[in-house]
Amino acid sequence: MSGIRMLPAGEQGLVVEFGQTIDSAINNRVHQTAKLLNMEIGDAIFEIVPTYRSLLVYFNPMRITRANLIRQIETMLKKTENCLSEQDQKQIVMIPVCYGGDFGPDLDFVARHNGLSPEEVIKIHTSDPYQVYMIGFTPGFPYLGGMSERIATPRLEKPRIKIPAGSVGIAGSQTGFYPMESPGGWRLIGRTPIKAFNPQASNPFLFDAGQYLQFKAITEEEYHEINRQVDAGTYSPVTHIHVKGGGAI
Amino acid sequence: MITVVKPGMFTTVQDSGRWGYQAYGMSVAGAMDRYAYCLANLLVDNDCEAAVLEMTMLGGTFRFNVSTQIAVCGADMGALLNGTELRPWQAVQVAKGSELVFSYALSGCRAYLAVQGGIDVPVVMGSRSTYTRAIIGGFKGRALQAGDVLQIDDYQGLCGTVRELPAQLVPRYETEIRLRVLLGPQDDLFTAEGIETLFNSSYTISSEADRMGYRLDGPKIQHIGKADIVSDALCQGAIQVPAHGMPIVMMSDRATTGGYTKIGTVIGPDLTKLAQAKPGDTVRFIKCTDADAVEALCAERDTYCQAKQIFSTAEKSRTFEEQVRQYNVTIDGRKFSVKIKER
Numbered sequence: 061m062s063g064i065r066m067l068p069a070g071e072q073g074l075v076v077e078f079g080q081t082i083d084s085a086i087n088n089r090v091h092q093t094a095k096l097l098n099m100e101i102g103d104a105i106f107e108i109v110p111t112y113r114s115l116l117v118y119f120n121p122m123r124i125t126r127a128n129l130i131r132q133i134e135t136m137l138k139k140t141e142n143c144l145s146e147q148d149q150k151q152i153v154m155i156p157v158c159y160g161g162d163f164g165p166d167l168d169f170v171a172r173h174n175g176l177s178p179e180e181v182i183k184i185h186t187s188d189p190y191q192v193y194m195i196g197f198t199p200g201f202p203y204l205g206g207m208s209e210r211i212a213t214p215r216l217e218k219p220r221i222k223i224p225a226g227s228v229g230i231a232g233s234q235t236g237f238y239p240m241e242s243p244g245g246w247r248l249i250g251r252t253p254i255k256a257f258n259p260q261a262s263n264p265f266l267f268d269a270g271q272y273l274q275f276k277a278i279t280e281e282e283y284h285e286i287n288r289q290v291d292a293g294t295y296s297p298v299t300h301i302h303v304k305g306g307g308a309i
Numbered sequence: 310m311i312t313v314v315k316p317g318m319f320t321t322v323q324d325s326g327r328w329g330y331q332a333y334g335m336s337v338a339g340a341m342d343r344y345a346y347c348l349a350n351l352l353v354d355n356d357c358e359a360a361v362l363e364m365t366m367l368g369g370t371f372r373f374n375v376s377t378q379i380a381v382c383g384a385d386m387g388a389l390l391n392g393t394e395l396r397p398w399q400a401v402q403v404a405k406g407s408e409l410v411f412s413y414a415l416s417g418c419r420a421y422l423a424v425q426g427g428i429d430v431p432v433v434m435g436s437r438s439t440y441t442r443a444i445i446g447g448f449k450g451r452a453l454q455a456g457d458v459l460q461i462d463d464y465q466g467l468c469g470t471v472r473e474l475p476a477q478l479v480p481r482y483e484t485e486i487r488l489r490v491l492l493g494p495q496d497d498l499f500t501a502e503g504i505e506t507l508f509n510s511s512y513t514i515s516s517e518a519d520r521m522g523y524r525l526d527g528p529k530i531q532h533i534g535k536a537d538i539v540s541d542a543l544c545q546g547a548i549q550v551p552a553h554g555m556p557i558v559m560m561s562d563r564a565t566t567g568g569y570t571k572i573g574t575v576i577g578p579d580l581t582k583l584a585q586a587k588p589g590d591t592v593r594f595i596k597c598t599d600a601d602a603v604e605a606l607c608a609e610r611d612t613y614c615q616a617k618q619i620f621s622t623a624e625k626s627r628t629f630e631e632q633v634r635q636y637n638v639t640i641d642g643r644k645f646s647v648k649i650k651e652r
Contacts, residue, residue: 067494070574071602109542116542196566
């Protein structure tokens with residue numbers, strides 16, 4: 061367990077830090093530990109917040125002392141150290157995107173900036189699943205890892221004041237989409253009709269940190285059809301599960 | 310029902326917060342000053358989770374279309390009930406048709422209006438708190454506007470006892486406050502001099518102080534290297550220090566994650582003082598240990614228990630004095646002692 065640090069974050073917070081960089085293996089460790097700790101949620105531990113490289117454990121010091129909590133987590137980490145090294149399966153949530161046009165006003169810029177055609181940008185953007193490292197900034201906003209440097213593009217110098225919900229963008233070598241209308245400086249290349257955040261739904265969030273997202277190009281007609289289904293509450297997103305060493309199931 | 314005649318500067322419905330969804334980027338929100346919030350609820354016999362109105366700097370004007378019992382705690386906004394001064398930190402009977410008028414905060418920054426039974430707005434993801442940035446919770450996800458109508462239960466009970474908080478439990482809001490701080494999680498990214506600066510300086514609350522966070526001005530806190538980290542979770546009271554060296558204390562509507570170094574955390578029980586502080590007020594940070602912080606938290610919880618006990622004891626003794634009658638009756642030559650409890 062070398063390199064794991066237990067840091068205080070107020071009298072009700074404990075940070076379990078696995079590293080200091082953005083790294084897929086570190087992030088896997090964070091989410092697998094979060095999953096295990098989520099099973100312990102109760103009076104003593106009341107919330108777990110996993111992020112890129114650490115997780116914040118909220119606890120009630122009148123139910124468990126900090127020293128005991130640290131001991132408990134260390135024991136758990138030791139027990140699971142070996143089986144935590146790699147994810148056994150990947151859950152991939154498919155995100156349909158209508159690229160270009162009014163939905164993706166910066167697609168041509170991203171293509172020109174990287175010496176590619178817009179079609180090539182779309183092909184690269186949809187080719188591989190992206191790991192959801194964490195969710196933050198606004199409800200449901202995914203911080204994704206693993207975008208190809210071939211389509212990396214700097215942010216807008218002057219952020220837009222209003223970006224419509226569902227907008228898919230690129231900022232440096234990051235990609236992601238806006239679950240709700242907000243200001244932002246990302247280069248917009250398309251839009252998804254899917255709602256990543258629906259506060260009225262019994263499950264308000266489409267995906268969990270630790271899962272994967274893969275974008276899929278759709279036509280404008282398909283966009284409007286899915287949009288209708290989303291509004292009617294009849295759309296359910298497609299999720300693939302990839303098992304380590306095997307194919308999709 | 311309560312009709313909002315004037316909303317005040319920024320009045321929202323709040324409860325103890327939307328916990329459990331920070332992993333999805335959902336801010337906790339909730340009452341900024343949990344002490345005043347909790348006691349306002351206890352005074353009207355609500356539990357500590359009920360939804361109340363939180364007013365900021367300038368309070369609103371409200372018309373009651375039902376009779377009920379209310380309590381106002383926190384900042385003194387010179388409340389007038391039907392033109393008569395309303396005493397804060399105690400329960401007050403309000404007759405149907407009454408008008409409650411708040412004005413500018415004379416001391417403190419946030420006032421809480423609790424109504425018996427709580428403000429009835431839909432529960433969104435386990436909470437009634439308004440989170441305006443995501444437009445969810447509370448009344449239509451926004452601050453109140455003139456003409457809004459809030460649902461409350463028509464309070465039928467005529468419990469004669471009016472709860473009042475003992476004077477020693479009523480806080481005084483100072484313009485110079487001291488906040489205890491637990492170092493970490495990133496105190497190791499600051500120079501020893503930087504940490505000394507934090508604890509030996511006086512900081513002024515800037516005009517950028519809202520439900521999200523309080524930006525402070527004062528001596529620059531020195532980092533060892535960069536001020537940016539790979540983003541991690543932000544807890545309530547976290548003191549972020551960006552490259553400019555000025556501390557920002559994260560409050561109820563904070564984002565769930567942030568990328569600036571956090572030198573320490575203002576302990577939970579002391580956030581009540583910051584929530585009641587205004588731009589221009591000064592802050593001093595006092596270093597404390599984890600044991601000190603836990604003790605302060607226990608003391609805060611004890612206060613709530615103490616208040617509850619005082620209220621219930623007062624009511625019990627009153628019940629005994631006023632509402633129990635004893636009769637000695639003889640029926641068919643046999644003597645009976647009968648106690649009758651009146652409700």
